[in-house]
Amino acid sequence: MTRAWTRERYRRLLRWYPAEWRERNEDAVVGMLMEQAHHDGLPSPTAVERRSLLLNGLGERFLQPQATTGPAFIAFALALLYSAWYLSLTTWAPGIHYAGAVWPFSNPTPFAVILLVAAFAAALGRRARLARLLAYSAAAGELIIWALGAGQGWLGPSLFAALVFSGLAVCAGGAPPSRRQLVKPVLALALVLAAAFAAPQIPPRIALLFMPGVFDDMPLPTLLVYVVLPLIALVGVPVLLVSALVLVRSPGSRRNEAREQVDSAG
C-alpha cells in the first residue's frame, strides 16, 4: 500500500464533507491525517477515523450554520409558490369533513407548509441553522403525511406532490453554495419525480400494446402520437436524467483528478 493509495483513501473519506469545505480544507486535513497515520504506523484509515470523518462530514454538511445562499432562496421561493398553488387549488375543501382533513384543507399538508414558512422566516433572519432544521423537518413532515395518508386512505397528498414539496424544501435547507452545485440535486429530484410519475403508467401501456384487437383500426400516425411516443417519453426521460446525472461531474471530482495527476507525476 503506497502513500498515494493511503492519500486517496483519506480523500474519499472527505467526500462526506460539502464541496465548498473540501475546497478550503481538503489538502491541509489530508496532510494532517497522513502525518498522524505515519506517526502511528498505520497503512490505512482506521474504523475510528472513518466514523469520525463520517459524523463530522455529515455534521458540516447538514448542521453547520452556513449563510443561506441565493440558490437556496430560489428553492425557498419555488417551494412557497408550489405550496400556495397546492393549498389553494388542490387541497382547499372547506366542505369536506373526515379524519384526515385539517379544515379548510383536505389533508394535513398545511402543517408542513407552516414549518417551511418558519424556515423561510429563519433564513431571512440569518438564523441559517434553524432555517435548515425547519426546512428538513418540513420535508420529512410532508413525507410522513403522505405515508399516513396512503395508509389511511386520506385525500392526498399524492406521492408526486409530496416529493416535489420535500425536494424543494431539502434544496432550500441545504443551502448549496453555488448554482453549479445545484445541478446534481435538481437533476436527482427531476429523476425521482419522473420515475414516480412514469412507474405506474408504463406497465399498463405496454400491456395495452400487446392486447389483440385494440389498435386494429387505428391509423399508424395516431398510434405513434397517442401510444408509442408517450411510452418512449415515459421511459426516455428517466433514462436521459440518469445519463445526465452520470455525466455531470461535480467541481470536486475535477479537482481530485487534477490532484491525482500531480500525485502520479510526483
Added chain:
Amino acid sequence: MQEARDLSGGRVDLKVATLYAALERLVTEGLIAVDGDETVDGRVRRYFRLTDAGAERLASEVARLESNARQAASRLRDRTQPRPLGTTS
C-alpha cells in the same frame, strides 16, 4: 494532537476531524487565524495563530479556571482541617 495527548497524560485523544471542526469554529469566531500553509514531505501543513481576541478570551478563561481551582483547593483545605466539636458541615 500529540501535544494534547502528552499534556493530558493520554486522557485526551483528539481525532483529526474533531480537531479540525474546532479549529474551523475558532477561525469563524475570530479567535485564531490561518497563518499560512507549508508543504513538508509532500504533505500540506497548515499553521494557525492566536488572534488578539483569542488571546484575550484565553486569558479570561485561564483566570476563570484559576479562580475555580483556588475555590476548590480552599474547600479541600477546610475539609482536612479538624472542626470544633458540635458543629455540622
